[in-house]
Amino acid sequence: MDAAGSVGLGAPVRNRDTLVPLVEVTATGHGRTWSGERFIDTAIGDRMVYRGREAGRDGDWHRTTIRLTDPETGLAADITLRTIPGSRFLRSQVRLVNEGSAPLQLESVSSLTLGGIVDETGALDGLTLHWADNDWLAECRWRQAAFREHIVPLNRSAHGHEGRGCFERYSQGGWSTGRHLPIAALTDDRTGRAWLWQIESSAGWRYETGEREGAAYLALFGPDDAHHQWRQLLAPGEEFTTVPAVLVGVEAGGPDAAFGELTAYRRRMRRAHPDHTALPVIYNDYMNTLMGDPTTDKLLPLVEAAGAVGAEVFVIDAGWYDDDAQGWWDAVGAWEPSASRFPGGIQQVLDAIRAHGMTPGLWLEPEVVGVRSPLADTLPPEAFFRRGGLRVTEHGRHHLDLRHPAARAHLDRVVDRIVGDWGVGYLKLDYNINIGPGTETGAESAGAGLLGHHRAHLDWLGSLLDRHPGLVLENCASGGLRMDYAQLGVVQVQSTSDQQDPWRYPPIAAAAATAATPEQAAVWAYPQPHFSLDEIAFSVTGALLGRIHLSGFLDRMSPEQFELVRSGISVYRRIRPEIRSGRPFWPLGLPSWQDTWIAHGLRGSGSTLLTIWRRESAAAGQPGIADHPDRYDSDCTVDIPHLRGHDVHVGTLYPTTAHSEATWAAADGRLTVSLPRPDTAVLLRLTAAPSV
DSSP: OBSHHHHOSSOOOOOGGGOOBSOOEEETTBOBSSOSSOSOSBHHHHHOEEEEEEEEEETTEEEEEEEEEOTTTOEEEEEEEEEOTTOSEEEEEEEEEEOSSSOEEEEEEEEEEEEEEOOTTSSSTTEEEEEEEOOTTOOOEEEEEEHHHHSOOOOHHHHSSOOSOOEEEEOBTTBTTSSEEEEEEEEETTTTEEEEEEEOOSSOOEEEEEEETTEEEEEEESOOHHHHOOOEEEOTTOEEEOOOEEEEEESSSHHHHHHHHHHHHHHHHSOOOTHHHHOOOEEESIIIIITTOOOHHHHHHHHHHHHHHTOSEEEEOTTTTOOOTTOSTTTOSSOOOOTTTOTTOHHHHHHHHHHTTOEEEEEEOTTEEETTSTHHHHSOGGGBOEETTEEOOBTTEEEBOTTSHHHHHHHHHHHIIIIIITOOOEEEEOOOOOOOSOOOOTTOOHHHHHHHHHHHHHHHHHHHHHHOTTOEEEEOBTTBTTOOTTTTTTOSEEEOOOOOOTTTSHHHHHHHHHHSOTTTEEEEEOOOTTSOHHHHHHHHHTTTTSEEEEOSOGGGOOHHHHHHHHHHHHHHHHHHHHHTTOEEEOTTOSOOTTOSEEEEEEEOSSOEEEEEEEOOTTTTTOTTGGGOGGGGOSEEEEEOGGGTTSOEEEEEEEOGGGOOEEEEETTTTEEEEEOOSSSEEEEEEEEEOOOO
């Protein structure tokens, strides 16, 4: 039984030898048939035989479960594939049950495999790899290379074997996206065919692609032993279910079309919540503003200004609990308001937020307890991450294990007090340490402990929303270091970065829609009173096609500056129905970190929204800039293929101060935008005339 025959996502199969089993499993004592760096060609996967199939429906979703078994060990595998008719995405998850008489120790299990991928000529030379590096302050950095740059031809016929290597990316520790995004693609640039995948795990993931019998294959995994210290012992009768993975396949349109389908999938799979349609404007006091030092006197002027500019949520970020002379970082855990920061009580500020028509929000880092917190001694030792019998400490913090009832009860009390008693309607949930491979309980491996905590954490988040249906949860991990759809399937908003330099934010803002739906991807806009009008508009414009996170000392601005910010917020509130339904595209390609010109758009049913950045401050001094003086041109031409052949009206939504001009060439589907001043940006609306 092979994967490609079941997936049906446009992969032209060269021959059956190029295919891979529907599931690949390594277990102690049952490794691979060909040793190397690859996690395919497993002995158990090779032995699996078909024993049945079952189909059903879960609402709009169609479900097919393929049942396999290994005659030697008695390990049974149920591969459940879910899709929606008419879509181009497939979600896969594997359930293993030990039906044998002896225990099995799993070391890796695939969530989804696919073989037989070739270009239009039936070869591999036309395939391109796309992957995303991720780091603090430098998220969503997409890269691409020819498949053959990483998977070189080895002349299999001369050696009788495949190569031993592959192209792989994987996570490390508790920051699921601390190194890379769990998303990548293969494309055939000549036809526009694309295969795009996503792994949904906060507790370890890995993907690999390589060559098998002259075709490319793909294998997606959750945590494994080699990379995440994950091992799972299955006694007879016990079972294990993998993390989910999804594959998108499109016949044309390349990465843009594939990401459009992935966006549709993400909107289908996530937990329903009114925030996904309301998209209220969020003001947060942290970035380039109070920076973790809130007080009543500092907050009240910001609250008044944020309400006047059009914000609908006001978040008091880190520091509201800080009453410790030695600092709050390693003393957190109780989450009680500071008496010295709020002499009249924190309710005075929360009431002021409500009086100005906004929902109050608070920052919280629930999974950690500072080493100096009383809770470090009062909670039982089993409530914390441990390895080798010792409690884990990282950057002055211990890590709670939410499988333990005492840890969960503590956090339930905290949230029910903040939300139920104080009336807070928005929680920014941060995660600022990478705790390493996980926690060991008894004979459990560290990676299995991390996966267990991760699943308990998701269950806890869901329970908060069950008890407080209107509560909005933001997922933050030092910006975007846990930006995965295990988290985003439950929470409503995703922090995209902690980047404080407005000139370096555009490539993150433009590519954020690859990692999250536009309506979940929160982008900072932090205009300041010392900014010029162009700088204010540049900062605000970059957030208008995502989820706006407004900050800055708005209370100190001149009337002209304040009006420029207010008008941007007004535009956002008008276009947010299009944000929540639009599909992203990138007419200049996915941005590179040093690009001077960046373009990101949302394609809707009635019109197209397009943001264009011209940034030279960030590009100055970058390698290669001097070799490309054209990058400093004031004009930029972009391709808009879906509007080719149409008469298009181009309107400027924001800012009018950019003095931008746009020329549309209908026959070519090309838009030329002029931004006469460097370090400016503009949001345009493109409306096609109705067909006659």
